[in-house]
Amino acid sequence: MLPAILLIIPIITASLFLFINKRLHSAINLLGSLAAMVTGLYLSVSVFVNGPVSFASGIFYIDILSAFIIVIVSIISFISTLYSLNYMKVEVMHGSIEAGKMKWYYFLLHLFTSTMLLVTIVNNLGVMWVAIEATTLASALLVGFYNKEASLEAAWKYVIICTVGITFALFGIILAYYSSVSVLGQSSNALNWVALQEIAGKLNPRLIKLSFIFILIGFGTKAGLAPMHTWLPDAHSQAPSPVSALLSGVLLNTTLYAILRFHIIANKSVGNGFSSNLLMIFGLISIAIAVPFIILQYDFKRMLAYSSVEHIGIVTFAVGLGGEMGLFGALLHLFNHAMAKSLMFMVAGNITQKYKTKKMARIKGVLEAIPYTGTMLMIGVLAITGMPPFSIFTSEFIIANAGFSQGKIIAGMLFLGLLALIFTGMFYHAAKMAFGEKPLKIQSGETSVTNLAAMTVPLAFILTMGLYVPPYFREVLDQIVLLLRG
Amino acid sequence: MSTGNMYSQLIDVLSFVTLAITFSVICSRRLRNVFILLSLQAILLSGITGLVAFVSNIKHIYFAAAITLFVKGFLVPAVLLYTLRKISVINRVESFFSTRLNIVIAIILMIISFYVTEPDLLSQNPLARNSLPIAISLVLLGLFIMISRKKALMQVVGIITMENGLYLMTVSTTYGMPLLVELGMFFDLLVGVIIMGILAYRINKTFDTINTAKLNNLKG
Numbered sequence: 001m002l003p004a005i006l007l008i009i010p011i012i013t014a015s016l017f018l019f020i021n022k023r024l025h026s027a028i029n030l031l032g033s034l035a036a037m038v039t040g041l042y043l044s045v046s047v048f049v050n051g052p053v054s055f056a057s058g059i060f061y062i063d064i065l066s067a068f069i070i071v072i073v074s075i076i077s078f079i080s081t082l083y084s085l086n087y088m089k090v091e092v093m094h095g096s097i098e099a100g101k102m103k104w105y106y107f108l109l110h111l112f113t114s115t116m117l118l119v120t121i122v123n124n125l126g127v128m129w130v131a132i133e134a135t136t137l138a139s140a141l142l143v144g145f146y147n148k149e150a151s152l153e154a155a156w157k158y159v160i161i162c163t164v165g166i167t168f169a170l171f172g173i174i175l176a177y178y179s180s181v182s183v184l185g186q187s188s189n190a191l192n193w194v195a196l197q198e199i200a201g202k203l204n205p206r207l208i209k210l211s212f213i214f215i216l217i218g219f220g221t222k223a224g225l226a227p228m229h230t231w232l233p234d235a236h237s238q239a240p241s242p243v244s245a246l247l248s249g250v251l252l253n254t255t256l257y258a259i260l261r262f263h264i265i266a267n268k269s270v271g272n273g274f275s276s277n278l279l280m281i282f283g284l285i286s287i288a289i290a291v292p293f294i295i296l297q298y299d300f301k302r303m304l305a306y307s308s309v310e311h312i313g314i315v316t317f318a319v320g321l322g323g324e325m326g327l328f329g330a331l332l333h334l335f336n337h338a339m340a341k342s343l344m345f346m347v348a349g350n351i352t353q354k355y356k357t358k359k360m361a362r363i364k365g366v367l368e369a370i371p372y373t374g375t376m377l378m379i380g381v382l383a384i385t386g387m388p389p390f391s392i393f394t395s396e397f398i399i400a401n402a403g404f405s406q407g408k409i410i411a412g413m414l415f416l417g418l419l420a421l422i423f424t425g426m427f428y429h430a431a432k433m434a435f436g437e438k439p440l441k442i443q444s445g446e447t448s449v450t451n452l453a454a455m456t457v458p459l460a461f462i463l464t465m466g467l468y469v470p471p472y473f474r475e476v477l478d479q480i481v482l483l484l485r486g
Numbered sequence: 487m488s489t490g491n492m493y494s495q496l497i498d499v500l501s502f503v504t505l506a507i508t509f510s511v512i513c514s515r516r517l518r519n520v521f522i523l524l525s526l527q528a529i530l531l532s533g534i535t536g537l538v539a540f541v542s543n544i545k546h547i548y549f550a551a552a553i554t555l556f557v558k559g560f561l562v563p564a565v566l567l568y569t570l571r572k573i574s575v576i577n578r579v580e581s582f583f584s585t586r587l588n589i590v591i592a593i594i595l596m597i598i599s600f601y602v603t604e605p606d607l608l609s610q611n612p613l614a615r616n617s618l619p620i621a622i623s624l625v626l627l628g629l630f631i632m633i634s635r636k637k638a639l640m641q642v643v644g645i646i647t648m649e650n651g652l653y654l655m656t657v658s659t660t661y662g663m664p665l666l667v668e669l670g671m672f673f674d675l676l677v678g679v680i681i682m683g684i685l686a687y688r689i690n691k692t693f694d695t696i697n698t699a700k701l702n703n704l705k706g
Contacts, residue, residue, distance in 0.1 A: 126667030133674040153701040188664045
């Protein structure tokens with residue numbers, strides 16, 4: 001029952017917004033997302049403890065990998081809805097958004113959460129495809145929510161490019177289905193992941209190769225892998241900041257999760273090397289492409305978006321490296337990036353509301369104007385560029401170590417070199433914003449308590465996970481690594 | 487000639503007609519005609535699906551045929567026509583290329599798809615003799631429509647064309663996808679077209695045009 005409840009809570013919450021009075025918005029928003037988070041965490045913990053759950057005659061299947069992603073989706077969705085409360089109120093006050101449209105914002109936000117949860121809990125890879133397309137559709141209007149020229153352009157590019165990309169993935173899934181039907185015969189579970197990975201050895205490797213290429217390109221578009229990432233900086237920078245946090249922190253991960261599922265099957269069917277090498281190449285390209293765009297960036301949120309391309313590239317690269325250490329690092333990095341990037345987008349939200357611009361050249365003296373946010377900006381940027389003692393340093397260190405210990409010296413050097421370049425670029429931009437004197441017309445004054453409360457959650461993870469990865473967390477990751485290695 | 491062979495030939499002919507319809511989409515100059523052609527194509531696809539259901543005697547494929555007719559043949563074109571009327575845009579398609587060049591590129595794409603598809607790759611099903619290259623032609627032509635046309639709504643047409651190609655492929659090679667997946671795909675397509683319609687409407691309101699060449703402010 002629990003998976004169904006988890007799915008239904010955000011849908012109910014979303015539909016409530018169409019009927020209720022405006023004064024109840026905050027309460028319903030908080031209660032709904034809190035309930036969803038508690039259910040999600042409870043479900044995940046029970047999967048960690050008791051093993052995989054199957055539900056509704058095998059349509060839903062939750063194993064430890066899905067549970068891990070559910071943890072990320074639940075936590076960040078909650079943070080984002082909490083942050084939305086005050087952020088959107090201020091946007092309405094500034095006149096960027098009409099007060100009457102707020103119910104649509106919350107409606108779409110919770111619907112978006114439910115589609116992401118759907119991706120993680122389905123067993124049938126075809127339904128997973130449907131769910132991933134649904135995430136695009138639910139978030140497209142959120143990306144264009146400001147209804148200005150730039151945001152509409154971003155929303156249009158987002159929905160068109162991702163839909164085309166995902167159509168390629170559908171081609172890959174059809175090929176996988178075809179090869180599965182030749183083994184299993186016409187049956188409704190021929191696309192179920194559990195069934196596919198059991199018969200992976202018997203699938204036609206030529207078809208699975210072709211299928212994986214199309215799926216990697218298709219879902220890779222949605223996950224933000226270069227060179228299919230072109231929609232990402234537009235969409236992530238034009239969306240309202242709480243939505244950007246969800247897009248960068250969670251949505252990319254859920255799509256990457258779908259690629260991981262196919263990677264396991266392709267690995268078993270085609271043999272090691274094929275899908276891993278592809279992932280490594282796309283990962284490195286993504287990291288490399290982000291470098292010039294981060295160094296020469298003018299827009300704060302676009303810089304963060306390119307940093308997402310980089311980090312998705314890092315995770316993909318690490319999965320491609322494989323081995324116990326590489327996969328462990330990849331999973332840890334997935335989690336750490338989700339936390340750090342959502343914090344950064346909330347920092348960006350506070351700063352853009354204060355300075356009323358996203359242009360970094362016009363933002364100065366953040367530490368003076370909004371001291372808490374400024375501090376978080378500096379911690380966040382050090383964390384996201386992989387400085388010790390913060391969480392991302394740990395996972396990047398493990399990944400680099402995995403590369404060198406496997407004898408992939410060139411890939412490892414390239415990886416570290418690109419990260420160093422990105423560090424210089426991002427740190428330079430962030431330091432210029434944080435220090436200096438604030439412009440005279442900007443009044444000092446911190447944002448609201450709810451905003452800071454929302455930001456504290458990811459901040460806590462960033463600060464602690466660098467020094468200490470709790471043993472049970474490590475154990476969960478170890479088990480997922482076993483699953484990924486097949 | 488056995489009856490099975492006759493059916494597969496009929497499916498072949500109908501598949502070629504669906505390809506011909508996309509070809510005429512590429513030659514069309516009016517958006518309204520394009521949407522009507524899309525509706526026609528969906529009706530044909532529904533007919534092919536019905537034939538496959540009849541030959542294979544699998545019941546749930548009839549259901550897929552009915553939904554294809556309803557969603558792709560009726561609802562989707564209706565949404566597109568409604569959007570077109572709402573934005574009262576000039577009815578012309580407007581391509582980046584001349585009509586002659588469009589036709590030449592389309593023919594080259596079709597030749598490529600017939601040339602590159604290995605016929606033995608999906609050879610199990612005798613119904614699928616020509617449908618794989620036709621499906622790939624539709625996907626490539628759909629992509630071509632998306633990048634060569636200026637009007638935002640034509641990009642939606644390109645996506646639907648690609649989807650139709652893949653649908654044709656699943657119907658003729660694997661008797662469609664599992665029903666749940668197919669239902670989800672129709673739902674996504676319908677919602678997707680509605681959302682793209684809403685966005686096109688807003689773009690037209692803000693930019694005063696749905697010419698996608700004007701959507702070029704975000705860079706770097």
